[in-house]
Amino acid sequence: MENFTFYSPTYFEFGKGSESKTGELVRRFGGSKVLIHYGGGSVVRSGLLDRVKKSLDAAGLGWVELGGVKPNPRSGLVYEGIDLCRKEKVDLVLAVGGGSTIDSAKAIAAGTLYDGDFWDFYTGREIEKALPVGTILTIAAAGSEGSPDSVITKEEGMFKRGGHGDAIRPRFSILDPALTQTLPPYQTAAGITDIMAHLHERYLTNTKDVEVTDRLIEGLLLTMIHEGPRVIKDPNDYEARANIMWAGMLAHNNVAGVGRSQDWNSHNIEHELSALYDCAHGAGLAVTMPAVFKYVYRHDVMRFAKLAVRVWGCQMDFDHPEVTALAGIEALENFLRSIGMPLTFAELGAKEEDIPKLVEALCYGDGRPGSISGFVTLNADDCTKIYKMMV
Ligand code: NZQ
Ligand code: ZN
Secondary structure, eight states, rough: OOOOOOOOOEEEEEEGGGGGGGHOOOOOOTTTTTEEEOOOHHHHHSSSSHHHOOOOOOOOOOOEOOOOOOOBBHHHHHHHHHHHHHHHHHOEEEEEEEEHHHHHHHHHHHHOOOOOOOOGGGGTTOOOOOOEEEEESSSSOHHHHHSEEEEEEETTEEEEEEEEEGGSSSEEEOOOOOOOOGOOOOHHHHHHHHHHHHHHHHSSSSSOOOOOHHHHHHHHHHHHHHHHHHHHHTTTTTHHHHHHHHHHHHHHTTTTTTSSOOOOOOHHHHHHHHHOOOHHHHHHHHHHHHHHHHGGGGGGGHHHHHHHHHHOOOOOOOOOOHHHHHHHHHHHHHHHHHTTOOHHHHHHHHHHGHHHHHHHHTGGGGGOOOOOSSOOOOHHHHHHHHHHHHH
């Protein structure tokens, strides 16, 4: 295991009705004037936004609001939010919604305290200072409610890139599984896929002797395989929703990823798809992951075989471990198909003729060196082949 530091100070309030504590938590974490940030309207329709405002009013807190975050959030609204926070002297940013809203809130929180262009944080500069961020999560997926990450798309060039720093880890996150019951099935399934991708990206490591994190990841994947179909069958199954919501947080706050190298190439390759086609990130991952895994599994056949046996219940073929490894990848594909996810470019709405454009943005865009690194370093030729496997 490698040396590591792990700092995860988010305060979680979990359970039915927990959003009624919003005002109390904002006050506890030092907020007096709040920016309420939200998406395209689901929180208005569900009545959640009104309940949040009432809770802030009851606690005697000031607030301003900025809605309109799109899935795959854009830089334009971040600049608007930064201006608003400065003008209104906001001291805490409250995201009410999914990963896109939370990521946009994190970017605003960091940009407000920074003299330069906030995009610097999305091209390599560590985020060291930010307004405190609180979240009320409405979809189990991205794990942004407990992560130090934010993913934003720069409209100029449509580059989708990540920014990082412990300063943007939420100070508090309110997780009420009942809030996810209004999700359309496709979004629920995309969220399940994203959570499973976060686990795979950590499982694919070149670090030896990481049994504790291997076992955490395997346990969380088994949970998703058990709970995912339950919630697809019955969207109102609160217990399944609750298990998935907590698994989503555990999959991405990095408790299961410390002390080991990680992959993230499926995510990098997917981000170009959601940047170009505006597809749901999780749906893009359903198309991307199997192709990437089939391309790289020979790099460490036994790691893929172990996953196949321990998670998918495949029989170990000691003479031909590659057969076991591929059976595991096939089981993942079957699972994704069973929850209604796409597996091909056509099903996602992506086009084969765009592959050169995707590869250019992925490997060279916004200062990249011609390759992406992870479990295996992939150059432009590798990435072209991987995208072609998805057609
Ligand atoms: O915008 P509204 O109207 O709220 O609708 C959203 C949106 O259309 C809807 N939705 C959310 N909760 C709902 C609901 N509809 C009905 N009922 C509810 N309870 O669902 C749609 C998707 O929302 P979004 O926030 O985009 O989903 P998600 O949480 O999957 O976030 C995706 C974004 O997170 C990034 C992705 O790249 C993508 O941009 N990621 C962020 C990470 C991080 N910060 O750590 C890591 C991830 O790997 C990921 O890359
Ligand atoms: Zn993801």
